[in-house]
Amino acid sequence: MLRALADCNNFFASCERALNPALQGVPIVVLSNNDGCVVARSAEAKALGIPMGAPFFQVRRLCETHGVHVASSNFEVYGDFSNRVMETLAEHARDIEVYSIDEAFMGFPDLTDEQALALGHSIRNDVLARTGITVSIGLAPTQVLCKLANELSKKDPKTSGVYLMPTDRTKRRELLSTIPVDSLWGVGKGTASRLRAYGVVTVADLAEIEPERIRSFAGVVGERLALEVRGVACHGIVEESSPRQSILSSRSFGSPVTDRGDLTEALAHHAFRASEKLRQDGLVAGTIVAFARTNRHREDQEQRNAEAVIHLDPPTHDGRRMAAAITQAMDAMWIPGFQWKRAGVYLADLSSSVVTQPVLPGLGPAEPVQRRKLMEVMDALNAELGKDAVRLASTGLERTWKPKAERLTKLTNKDATADEAKPEGDSRVKRTRIRFHE
DNA sequence: TCTGGGGTCCTAGGACCC
DNA sequence: TCTGGGGTCCTAGGACCC
Numbered sequence: 001m002l003r004a005l006a007d008c009n010n011f012f013a014s015c016e017r018a019l020n021p022a023l024q025g026v027p028i029v030v031l032s033n034n035d036g037c038v039v040a041r042s043a044e045a046k047a048l049g050i051p052m053g054a055p056f057f058q059v060r061r062l063c064e065t066h067g068v069h070v071a072s073s074n075f076e077v078y079g080d081f082s083n084r085v086m087e088t089l090a091e092h093a094r095d096i097e098v099y100s101i102d103e104a105f106m107g108f109p110d111l112t113d114e115q116a117l118a119l120g121h122s123i124r125n126d127v128l129a130r131t132g133i134t135v136s137i138g139l140a141p142t143q144v145l146c147k148l149a150n151e152l153s154k155k156d157p158k159t160s161g162v163y164l165m166p167t168d169r170t171k172r173r174e175l176l177s178t179i180p181v182d183s184l185w186g187v188g189k190g191t192a193s194r195l196r197a198y199g200v201v202t203v204a205d206l207a208e209i210e211p212e213r214i215r216s217f218a219g220v221v222g223e224r225l226a227l228e229v230r231g232v233a234c235h236g237i238v239e240e241s242s243p244r245q246s247i248l249s250s251r252s253f254g255s256p257v258t259d260r261g262d263l264t265e266a267l268a269h270h271a272f273r274a275s276e277k278l279r280q281d282g283l284v285a286g287t288i289v290a291f292a293r294t295n296r297h298r299e300d301q302e303q304r305n306a307e308a309v310i311h312l313d314p315p316t317h318d319g320r321r322m323a324a325a326i327t328q329a330m331d332a333m334w335i336p337g338f339q340w341k342r343a344g345v346y347l348a349d350l351s352s353s354v355v356t357q358p359v360l361p362g363l364g365p366a367e368p369v370q371r372r373k374l375m376e377v378m379d380a381l382n383a384e385l386g387k388d389a390v391r392l393a394s395t396g397l398e399r400t401w402k403p404k405a406e407r408l409t410k411l412t413n414k415d416a417t418a419d420e421a422k423p424e425g426d427s428r429v430k431r432t433r434i435r436f437h438e
Numbered sequence: 439t440c441t442g443g444g445g446t447c448c449t450a451g452g453a454c455c456c
Numbered sequence: 457t458c459t460g461g462g463g464t465c466c467t468a469g470g471a472c473c474c
Binding site (some may be wrong): 443444445446447448449450451452453454455456 | 461462463464465466467468469470471472473474
Binding site for chain 1 (some may be wrong): 439440441442443444445446447448449
């Protein structure tokens with residue numbers, strides 16, 4: 001089977017540009033939540049030497065000097081662009097796995113080299129025409145090689161954004177012997193140094209070593225990598241969405257929080273947000289972990305992680321119950337005298353909310369009907385009127401703890417209609433896990 | 439002054455059982 | 457002094473990704 005990885009170029013920056021055509025040719029930088037770090041850069045911004053992940057305050061002057069357009073991240077908008085890109089990709093592929101907000105693996109029947117390249121270019125052109133987003137396409141027999149091919153297509157302008165991993169063995173080995181093993185997908189610092197210690201320096205080295213030998217010093221992860229770079233697929237294209245195993249909602253505070261009431265509000269807010277995600281996926285949670293952290297970058301201050309683990313019996317997706325449980329847990333969790341920088345709620349022990357067990361006499365249903373209804377109504381209103389249109393009083397009115405987002409792109413009416421044009425319902429794309437990233 | 443927010447998978451080691 | 461041998465399940469933490 002032939003596979004492909006389509007990956008949007010400078011995705012968040014490209015979305016900002018698609019929203020505002022006046023930004024053509026202007027360097028663009030998109031900031032993480034709380035306007036903290038650089039998480040996306042247009043080609044022009046990269047050329048200025050603005051590094052990925054840089055704290056914004058370190059590159060602010062550079063941006064001002066060169067007239068860089070700086071935007072706070074707007075995930076709702078990027079999510080809409082993502083949907084349109086993925087729907088377009090799905091029309092071209094036999095199978096598709098949406099791997100993250102800006103990339104997807106696709107599966108095709110076997111094709112000749114010429115056909116594969118032609119297909120890649122037609123997909124790329126179609127996505128650009130329909131969404132304004134440029135994608136790069138890497139074609140290869142396995143996902144790890146697709147990833148590599150994708151990087152090569154980005155590096156070499158001669159490829160025009162589409163690169164096919166050489167099918168000829170000798171040519172492929174020649175290529176792989178020029179690529180360091182630590183640039184592979186799945187090889188981080190730890191694995192790279194272990195591999196080097198055993199003389200595996202290039203991707204070709206990895207492709208030639210016995211997979212069983214690899215296993216002895218790099219585990220099953222190493223073994224799978226070795227097989228994938230040999231052209232033996234270990235990862236399938238996953239069309240079925242696998243149920244998710246955890247949910248996290250957390251944010252940094254715009255300024256440090258020292259008040260117990262503020263922290264409680266923020267945690268109640270995260271509990272409710274996390275419960276929304278639960279309900280969306282038809283899940284209930286058996287465990288909540290509420291946590292707060294001090295600023296790890298402040299070496300002059302004592303550090304603290306405050307945490308409360310709450311077991312929910314029976315498991316629930318009721319945001320009110322969760323918020324109330326957290327408010328109670330604050331007695332145990334609250335430590336006065338610290339400047340809290342970040343807080344959040346983590347949900348675990350997830351299971352389907354569909355009740356499979358018969359209700360025992362005298363115990364009643366797992367979740368009272370009115371509560372379920374209340375959540376349904378809140379979700380419906382928020383879907384209609386916008387996020388947070390209705391919320392729990394315990395999550396606060398003033399919300400002085402809110403993160404910063406001082407450079408949000410204002411949406412025009414035109415964008416709103418584009419949003420309405422979004423196809424609904426039986427789209428062929430099954431969203432698997434969408435991870436908002438970078 | 440200012441430094442993000444999600445996820446998954448694997449492994450090692452302890453608890454526990456027979 | 458010497459003091460089984462497996463197996464499973466769970467959890468914490470590391471590694472990695474976007």
